[in-house]
Amino acid sequence: DIVLTQSPVLAVSLGQRATISCRASQSVSISSINLMHWYQQKPGQQPKLLIYRASNLASGIPARFSGSGSGTDFTLTIDPVQADDIAAYYCQQSRESPLYTFGAGTKLELK
Amino acid sequence: EVQLVESGGGLVQPGRSLKLSCAASGFTFSDYAMAWVRQAPKKGLEWVATIIYDGSSTYYRDSVKGRFTISRDNAKSTLYLQMDSLRSEDTATYYCARPSSDWDNFDYWGQGVMVTVSS
Numbered sequence: 001d002i003v004l005t006q007s008p009v010l011a012v013s014l015g016q017r018a019t020i021s022c023r024a025s026q027s028v029s030i031s032s033i034n035l036m037h038w039y040q041q042k043p044g045q046q047p048k049l050l051i052y053r054a055s056n057l058a059s060g061i062p063a064r065f066s067g068s069g070s071g072t073d074f075t076l077t078i079d080p081v082q083a084d085d086i087a088a089y090y091c092q093q094s095r096e097s098p099l100y101t102f103g104a105g106t107k108l109e110l111k
Numbered sequence: 112e113v114q115l116v117e118s119g120g121g122l123v124q125p126g127r128s129l130k131l132s133c134a135a136s137g138f139t140f141s142d143y144a145m146a147w148v149r150q151a152p153k154k155g156l157e158w159v160a161t162i163i164y165d166g167s168s169t170y171y172r173d174s175v176k177g178r179f180t181i182s183r184d185n186a187k188s189t190l191y192l193q194m195d196s197l198r199s200e201d202t203a204t205y206y207c208a209r210p211s212s213d214w215d216n217f218d219y220w221g222q223g224v225m226v227t228v229s230s
Contacts (some may be wrong), residue, residue, distance in 0.1 A: 037216035039156075046206055046220040047148075047156060053215060090156055094215045098144075098170045100158040 002026055002093050004103035011111040017079040020106045022091035024072045035094040036074045038067055041105075042087045050089075051076060078108075086110060113137040115207045115221035122227045123197055133190040133207030133221055140188035141165070144210045146217065147181060147192050149203035157203075160192065161210065174200075197228045 003025040012018040028035045034054035039047040049058040051067035054074055066077045078085050091103040119131040133145070147159040160181040161170045169181050180193040190207055204225050208217040 035215060039217075041156075046222055047217070048220070049216055049218050052211070052218075058218070092156070092216065097214045098146075098161040098210075099172070100146075100161075102156040102158070104155040 001099070002028060002096055002101055004091050004093060004101055006089075006091060006103040006106045008104070009107050009109060011109045012081050013111045014083060015080045017077060018081045018085070018108060020076040020078075020089050020108070022069075022074045022076070022103050024074075024093060024095075026095075027071045028093040028095035029070050030095065032070075034070050034074070035097070036067075036069065037092045037094065038076045039090045039092065040085075040087045041090065047090065081108070083110075113209070113219045115209065115219060117205065117207050117221045117224035120205065120224035120226045122229065124230050125198060125228055127197055128193070128195045129197060129226060130194070131192040131205055131207075131224060131226070133192075135188045135190065135207075135209075138209075140183075141185040143212070144214060145181075145183060145190045146208045146210055147190075148206045148208050148217065148220075149201075150206070150223075151200075151203040154203075159205070162190070194226070197226075199228050202226060202228045 005023045036054045038051040041047040055067045088105045088107050090105045114136045116134045123129045144163045146161040162181045178196045182191045204223040206223045207221040209219040211218045
């Protein structure tokens with residue numbers, strides 16, 4: 001199984017840039033298609049898709065969210081961070097679809 | 112508008128069974144694979160099972176194989192998860208989720224239903 005590793009917590013100030021990382025135990029890219037996706041989850045709510053295939057913004061997601069990376073290293077960037085962005089963020093791989101795995105999540109907190 | 116509404120959760124004793132349902136609307140249910148994803152209290156997300164559009168193939172994580180059964184009724188636009196031989200480690204919020212058309216990601220999620228396995 002592909003294991004995804006995320007830092008548990010990231011503290012950031014409002015208006016600053018937040019960079020959340022996700023490292024895979026093996027490559028999740030196939031022929032330049034990067035099978036990594038990002039979700040936001042606020043307390044008491046269901047997850048929401050933010051970014052698909054590493055860098056594509058999901059429908060209705062603000063442009064301050066962006067994603068990058070390939071192979072085993074991926075990044076979700078929020079710039080600038082707003083109060084509404086305080087949440088947990090999860091990466092998910094589909095390289096081994098339909099056997100999906102998620103990272104343990106990064107909790108974005110205010111500094 | 113796509114909607115996924117789960118039901119059937121609750122408190123159940125270890126070793127007993129429970130069946131979850133997910134009523135779908137706002138899209139052609141029979142065109143899509145469907146999945147269950149769970150989240151233990153204060154923990155991360157964990158994929159549980161996937162069923163293809165016509166129900167002819169199913170996939171499970173190892174820890175639930177032989178105990179959980181995913182199924183669907185396309186005439187009713189409803190997804191199910193039959194959970195047998197429940198264990199305390201199955202305690203979680205269970206989300207119904209729709210995989211994207213290329214099976215990459217989960218583009219829609221239900222609000223979740225809580226399952227507590229305890230004596």
